[in-house]
Each structure stands twice: as structure tokens, then as C-alpha cells.
Amino acid sequence: xxxxxxxxxxxxxxxxxxxxxxxxxxxxxxxxxxxxxxxxxxxxxxxxxxxxxxxxxxxxxxxxxxxxxxxxxxxxxxxxxxxxxxxxxxxxxxxxxxxxxxxxxxxxxxxxxxxxxxxxxxxxxxxxxxxxxxxxxxxxxxxxxxxxxxxxxxxxxxxxxxxxxxxxxxxxxxxxxxxxxxxxxxxxxxxxxxxxxxxxxxxxxxxxxxxxxxxxxxxxxxxxxxxxxxxxxxxxxxxxxxxxxxxxxxxxxxxxxxxxxxxxxxxxxxxxxxxxxxxxxxxxxxxxxxxxxxxxxxxxxxxxxxxxxxxxxxxxxxxxxxxxxxxxxxxxxxxxxxxxxxxxxxxxxxxxxxxxxxxxxxxxxxxxxxxx
Numbered sequence: 001x002x003x004x005x006x007x008x009x010x011x012x013x014x015x016x017x018x019x020x021x022x023x024x025x026x027x028x029x030x031x032x033x034x035x036x037x038x039x040x041x042x043x044x045x046x047x048x049x050x051x052x053x054x055x056x057x058x059x060x061x062x063x064x065x066x067x068x069x070x071x072x073x074x075x076x077x078x079x080x081x082x083x084x085x086x087x088x089x090x091x092x093x094x095x096x097x098x099x100x101x102x103x104x105x106x107x108x109x110x111x112x113x114x115x116x117x118x119x120x121x122x123x124x125x126x127x128x129x130x131x132x133x134x135x136x137x138x139x140x141x142x143x144x145x146x147x148x149x150x151x152x153x154x155x156x157x158x159x160x161x162x163x164x165x166x167x168x169x170x171x172x173x174x175x176x177x178x179x180x181x182x183x184x185x186x187x188x189x190x191x192x193x194x195x196x197x198x199x200x201x202x203x204x205x206x207x208x209x210x211x212x213x214x215x216x217x218x219x220x221x222x223x224x225x226x227x228x229x230x231x232x233x234x235x236x237x238x239x240x241x242x243x244x245x246x247x248x249x250x251x252x253x254x255x256x257x258x259x260x261x262x263x264x265x266x267x268x269x270x271x272x273x274x275x276x277x278x279x280x281x282x283x284x285x286x287x288x289x290x291x292x293x294x295x296x297x298x299x300x301x302x303x304x305x306x307x308x309x310x311x312x313x314x315x316x317x318x319x320x321x322x323x324x325x326x327x328x329x330x331x332x333x334x335x336x337x338x339x340x341x342x343x344x345x346x347x348x349x350x351x352x353x354x355x356x357x358x359x360x361x362x363x364x365x366x367x368x369x370x371x372x
Contacts, residue, residue, distance in 0.1 A: 029211065030249035036197035037188035041103040043144055047134030049095045055125040056095040062121030065096040095123035099134050099147050107185040112177035115147045125170035127153040136179055147179035192239040203230035206256035214253045259367035261356060268349030279364040
């Protein structure tokens, strides 16, 4: 076992997992659908971080930082606009940042939110900084919360004349419970509303039909109906929306998924669902490698001969074409068989992408091909 390379061991284990029989698993409605009208809201604000150890914005590259701190000082009774020029100010201990947060559903005034802070200037690090009071606005332009506090930064940077060291992202940080809500989150859910609508996170007609059938089996016939592939409507005769939603979230439903092959050519990642099937097809794939080597040589004239020393280029080009292995894939082959057959050809991730695209072009791949 010690002589087997680790990548090969990993491939064997993955193939063994794929060969295990796949069975449909029931999932809770809570995990596959959301209640219409219940969602979070994005908040954003512009703020200033102070107390940095000389790692803040520069006045030339980020003049808005200087203007922001001058405006803040003026509101506090300290006027600098007529006494000093912007160019003369070099406040390396401040940085302009954008502050973001998520306003959760049913959030009430007085509750606290976590906030994320990101530098928008040329600050080198926000480590050790303190965010000054920053209003957080929603999409409607209203101020829903105010953020302030000391930041937690997971990265750091250190530099010298000959080398710079940076770990993680020192220009972004987080303040747990750094914002206090001032206005309640928008709420469209009413206790006595006649119907509850469930929106599937992955729209699918089969899943929507199964969800409606599962709800009817628990609440009674006619309680739910599928409106389309992404929505299921449920009656609320008791006028208790919260109690009904609590019951609906616990109901289990067997989901269904379309056959999809996702490929990311940038990273060589390929993900195939268990529903992928192909028709009978023969696959042959071989690699062609071209090697170009430059070996410049010095040409020097003989003694007392006319001429000068010069460099002569010598280029060596080698082309190597591997033998292609022909593999026949039978009709309606399963995902595990497809992976095993392609692995037997010795295909790399780039080769697999090319093979799958060719099978799809031949009309033998019964799945949607998505390229990221």
C-alpha cells in the first residue's frame, strides 16, 4: 500500500463511492423551499476607520478619505477647510471603507447585526482600526441600522525594503454585533392571510408535484396545489400562518433533479449528477504534445580571421502524439460506469471536458452541459 501513489488511492476511493447504489432521499420542505414574503435585506454604508498604525489611505490616491474626515470634524466644531490644504494632510491612520450587513426577516429595533468592512482606498491593512458611527441604508434609501466598533481582521501585512509579507486579506474585517437596528425589517407575512406560497430553491415540476402531494397527505386533500415548477400554494383556513408554516417545514418530500454536467475549464472541475445517461458511443482520445527548446550557441571566428563573434540560434522542435485508446460506452450507461470508462482511457480533467463536449455534440449525452 505504501508504494501506491496518493492520487491513485484517491481515484480508487472515489470510484468505489460512485459504484455504490444511489437511492432517492426525502428532504424537509424547510431545506428545499422558502416562504414567499420572508427574506433578508441587504444593507450598505460608507464609513471611516481610524486608529491604524500608518497603514491607512494616502491623500493622493484616496482624497475622499481626507474630505470625509474633514467633514466629520466640521460637524464636531473643528474647521480645517480654510486653514490647511488637502495636499498637506497625510492622515495615514484613517481609511475609507464600505460597510455591509444582512437585515434578517422580522428583525426588531434594538437587535444587533454582524457587519463586514472592506477598504475602498489604498490602505495596506485595517488591523487595529475602529469603525466610526456609520449609517446602514437599505435598497429604499432608509437608514435601518447604525454600525460602530473595533474591528476583527484575520490577516496582516508586513513590508520592508526588499520583501513584503501578506497573510489572508488585511484590508477587510468584521465586527460581530457591530450594528444596532433602528427600524424594523419590512414584513409582508400576515397571520390571517388566506394562503401560504412556498417557492422552491431549485424549480422542478416533478418536485413541485410531489411537494403538493406530500402536503395533501398530511393536511388533507385540496390543501395544496402546485402553481408552476417553482411555487406551491397552501390554504390557511385556521388563520394561523406561523403554525401552518411550522407544520409545512417538517413535511418530507422526495426531490427530483434534471441531468446536468457542470464543467469549469478554468480549474478543470467537472461535476455530474447521478441522472446523467449516454447512448452507445465509441470514444478515442489521444494527446499531442509539442516541445520547443531554444539552445543559442556562440560562433567565434578563427584567429587572425576577419569577422566578429555572434550568437547563433538553435531551435529543437519535438512533436509527440500518444496512442489513442478506443473505448465503447454502452447505451444508458450509469454515471459510475461513465467515470470508470473515461478513467480507463487515462483522461485528465481537460481531456474529460473535451470528451464530454464531443459526446454532447454527437447527440449521445442526455444531459444539460453547463460551462462555467
